[in-house]
Amino acid sequence: xxxxxxxxxxxxxxxxxxxxxxxxxxxxxxxxxxxxxxxxxxxxxxxxxxxxxxxxxxxxxxxxxxxxxxxxxxxxxxxxxxxxxxxxxxxxxxxxxxxxxxxxxxxxxxxxxxxxxxxxxxxxxxxxxxxxxxxxxxxxxxxxxxxxxxxxxxxxxxxxxxxxxxxxxxxxxxxxxxxxxxxxxxxxxxxxxxxxxxxxxxxxxxxxxxxxxxxxxxxxxxxxxxxxxxxxxxxxxxxxxxxxxxxxxxxxxxxxxxxxxxxxxxxxxxxxxxxxxxxxxxxxxxxxxxxxxxxxxxxxxxxxxxxxxxxxxxxxxxxxxxxxxxxxxxxxxxxxxxxxxxxxxxxxxxxxxxxxxxxxxxxxxxxxxxxxxxxxxxxxxxxxxxxxxxxxxxxxxxxxxxxxxxxxxxxxxxxxxxxxxxxxxxxxxxxxxxxxxxxxxxxxxxxxxxxxxxxxxxxxxxxxxxxxxxxxxxxxxxxxxxxxxxxxxxxxxxxxxxxxxxxxxxxxxxxxxxxxxxxxxxxxxxxxxxxxxxxxxxxxxxxxxxxxxxxxxxxxxxxxxxxxxxxxxxxxxxxxxxxxxxxxxxxxxxxxxxxxxxxxxxxxxxxxxxxxxxxxxxxxxxxxxxxxxxxxxxxxxxxxxxxxxxxxxxxxxxxxxxxxxxxxxxxxxxxxxxxxxxxxxxxxxxxxxxxxxxxxxxxxxxxxxxxxxxxxxxxxxxxxxxxxxxxxxxxxxxxxxxxxxxxxxxxxxxxxxxxxxxxxxxxxxxxxxxxxxxxxxxxxxxxxxxxx
Numbered sequence: 001x002x003x004x005x006x007x008x009x010x011x012x013x014x015x016x017x018x019x020x021x022x023x024x025x026x027x028x029x030x031x032x033x034x035x036x037x038x039x040x041x042x043x044x045x046x047x048x049x050x051x052x053x054x055x056x057x058x059x060x061x062x063x064x065x066x067x068x069x070x071x072x073x074x075x076x077x078x079x080x081x082x083x084x085x086x087x088x089x090x091x092x093x094x095x096x097x098x099x100x101x102x103x104x105x106x107x108x109x110x111x112x113x114x115x116x117x118x119x120x121x122x123x124x125x126x127x128x129x130x131x132x133x134x135x136x137x138x139x140x141x142x143x144x145x146x147x148x149x150x151x152x153x154x155x156x157x158x159x160x161x162x163x164x165x166x167x168x169x170x171x172x173x174x175x176x177x178x179x180x181x182x183x184x185x186x187x188x189x190x191x192x193x194x195x196x197x198x199x200x201x202x203x204x205x206x207x208x209x210x211x212x213x214x215x216x217x218x219x220x221x222x223x224x225x226x227x228x229x230x231x232x233x234x235x236x237x238x239x240x241x242x243x244x245x246x247x248x249x250x251x252x253x254x255x256x257x258x259x260x261x262x263x264x265x266x267x268x269x270x271x272x273x274x275x276x277x278x279x280x281x282x283x284x285x286x287x288x289x290x291x292x293x294x295x296x297x298x299x300x301x302x303x304x305x306x307x308x309x310x311x312x313x314x315x316x317x318x319x320x321x322x323x324x325x326x327x328x329x330x331x332x333x334x335x336x337x338x339x340x341x342x343x344x345x346x347x348x349x350x351x352x353x354x355x356x357x358x359x360x361x362x363x364x365x366x367x368x369x370x371x372x373x374x375x376x377x378x379x380x381x382x383x384x385x386x387x388x389x390x391x392x393x394x395x396x397x398x399x400x401x402x403x404x405x406x407x408x409x410x411x412x413x414x415x416x417x418x419x420x421x422x423x424x425x426x427x428x429x430x431x432x433x434x435x436x437x438x439x440x441x442x443x444x445x446x447x448x449x450x451x452x453x454x455x456x457x458x459x460x461x462x463x464x465x466x467x468x469x470x471x472x473x474x475x476x477x478x479x480x481x482x483x484x485x486x487x488x489x490x491x492x493x494x495x496x497x498x499x500x501x502x503x504x505x506x507x508x509x510x511x512x513x514x515x516x517x518x519x520x521x522x523x524x525x526x527x528x529x530x531x532x533x534x535x536x537x538x539x540x541x542x543x544x545x546x547x548x549x550x551x552x553x554x555x556x557x558x559x560x561x562x563x564x565x566x567x568x569x570x571x572x573x574x575x576x577x578x579x580x581x582x583x584x585x586x587x588x589x590x591x592x593x594x595x596x597x598x599x600x601x602x603x604x605x606x607x608x609x610x611x612x613x614x615x616x617x618x619x620x621x622x623x624x625x626x627x628x629x630x631x632x633x634x635x636x637x638x639x640x641x642x643x644x645x646x647x648x649x650x651x652x653x654x655x656x657x658x659x660x661x662x663x664x665x666x667x668x669x670x671x672x673x674x675x676x677x678x679x680x681x682x683x684x685x686x687x688x689x690x691x692x693x694x695x696x697x698x699x700x701x702x703x704x705x706x707x708x709x710x711x712x713x714x715x716x717x718x719x720x721x722x723x724x725x726x727x728x729x730x731x732x733x734x735x736x737x738x739x740x741x742x743x744x745x746x747x748x749x750x751x752x753x754x755x756x757x758x759x760x761x762x763x764x765x766x767x768x769x770x771x772x773x774x775x776x777x778x779x780x781x782x783x784x785x786x787x788x
Contacts, residue, residue, distance in 0.1 A: 345697025
């Protein structure tokens with residue numbers, strides 16, 4: 001019996017491949033369902049964050065020095081400015097009394113370490129006769145009869161005008177000092193608490209019949225505003241993206257089947273990406289706010305190519321399972337290569353010196369791979385268990401063709417017929433773009449992402465208009481550690497010149513440094529006589545510095561104007577702080593160059609050996625320094641991406657000619673968009689620098705799909721001209737549909753409140769439009785056999 005049993009079993013038919021794959025698809029769906037539940041749980045906990053210090057250039061000496069400088073003194077942005085403007089101007093008793101009440105209320109907010117209030121500021125004045133030091137109020141707000149005298153004294157001192165009082169006398173500013181380096185939660189709390197105090201205070205003044213215009217600005221409020229806008233825009237982009245995807249899928253496939261299946265794959269791709277971000281401790285910031293949109297549209301490209309090919313095989317008469325296998329066999333390699341090149345394009349952003357750009361590239365590349373994995377697991381599993389609502393045809397290939405075929409066929413004929421005109425126009429546009437791109441300027445503004453009508457931008461504009469601005473400006477003086485360099489002959493006078501030139505050359509206001517502290521102290525120690533507002537010399541300077549050191553040790557002054565707040569002899573550092581308008585990195589760089597050249601020339605001519613060196617530092621300066629790396633980082637990333645695409649095509653075709661041809665349809669759209677930027681004076685900055693990498697990484701997909709199909713037909717022994725036409729007809733529909741979806745998806749970003757996100761949406765959409773035209777008009781002509 002055993003041999004018979006053995007023979008019986010040996011002749012049993014093998015398991016049906018279709019049935020085996022159907023069983024496997026069930027397990028795949030169960031596994032993906034479990035992972036989806038886990039991903040949904042993790043993604044629900046993802047947070048939003050905006051830390052502008054993350055944009056400091058990494059690994060640069062300027063960043064390392066600033067961190068040391070900040071440790072020696074303090075941060076330059078841990079404050080909240082509160083601007084008040086009354087109907088009767090500043091010198092109104094009721095207005096000043098209300099200001100005093102507001103300052104007292106703000107001082108009780110958790111996290112506030114002090115409030116610089118002009119109604120409470122006092123100055124130590126030395127009686128020249130008795131030699132006693134007493135505290136004199138800067139402004140005797142409760143004694144209107146002294147307003148004229150006090151205002152005249154205030155306006156003689158540039159330390160107060162433009163900092164505490166506006167030049168026209170209509171506004172004043174309170175500086176609310178906060179605990180340094182507050183976390184996001186701390187900033188959220190202090191911003192909410194100060195807003196609550198301001199709202200209650202304004203209501204109280206209105207109840208008394210006084211209208212006060214109130215403004216506030218600072219790091220805490222900026223962070224809260226950015227995060228709230230990001231939260232709103234993520235919901236907006238996801239919602240609009242879904243609506244657009246559903247619309248495009250309906251017109252492309254015209255069935256619920258063609259909508260639900262691709263949409264499920266794309267939604268799970270985005271969910272998986274957000275879960276991966278949360279799992280690795282990454283929140284959504286101003287760079288990654290566009291990531292869900294990118295994952296949606298990039299993932300859709302693979303799904304559309306696969307489904308389009310699958311439906312074409314069904315129309316050709318193949319049963320579902322063989323049609324599915326053939327679709328993945330023919331499109332699979334191209335889809336893998338496009339996902340690989342897209343991910344490589346984003347990974348080239350790791351070469352950037354800016355942390356958020358690196359993270360954007362890393363997590364977007366991860367999202368591309370997640371979308372690819374789902375396209376090759378979830379998509380075939382679902383297709384195995386659903387019936388495509390399509391009429392099968394068993395006739396010849398052309399009789400079962402897609403409705404797009406006649407239109408694409410006519411397009412192909414026109415392209416070949418007018419090939420000289422098309423190539424000539426391409427050459428002209430390329431030359432024009434090369435000329436226009438020379439007008440691109442690398443520049444950025446501190447508030448460049450905020451539109452002109454943005455509420456936060458309006459708040460900052462108030463302080464730029466009525467005061468010295470809110471952009472912090474830090475100047476470091478470096479000298480020999482452990483030496484009292486400021487006491488050396490002529491040194492403090494030289495520092496006084498530096499502070500004066502800082503206002504003249506850079507246009508800075510609210511300048512405060514060692515010389516201004518010494519001048520003010522000398523005047524106050526001499527009875528507040530205007531003639532004593534100068535840097536003393538000889539023994540008088542030594543006595544002044546001795547008093548400043550003693551006073552600094554005895555007092556704990558919240559004003560930040562003490563000697564140790566300006567000079568650290570033990571570290572060989574001195575600090576000059578100021579405020580400037582947000583003029584743009586280029587304007588400030590030009591002014592800084594003139595200023596530093598003037599200082600260096602003066603020090604060289606005045607001293608045998610310059611006693612100190614001058615260096616611009618601070619948070620705003622570090623962000624400006626990113627401009628130095630933007631162009632080089634962008635070019636390096638694109639060169640890496642170009643090289644990888646050329647290498648992949650070279651391996652596929654083993655032809656140098658094909659390598660070069662593959663680059664043309666991907667380089668031309670980038671040149672065209674660069675020319676567009678130059679023509680419209682769109683600056684190259686952090687947000688726009690990534691546009692070229694995004695556009696190249698996505699646009700190369702269509703090129704690879706086209707070339708991969710062309711290669712398959714050539715390997716089947718087809719004639720080049722036949723293979724080219726067949727490739728055009730087979731891939732044209734998918735290329736056009738995916739390009740429409742991509743452009744529509746990125747176009748939704750143009751609704752953003754952030755100008756950087758708006759430019760990403762506009763410029764990437766245009767680049768993809770250029771790319772589809774080049775892929776379907778120029779690329780076929782480059783592949784066209786000469787004898788054709």
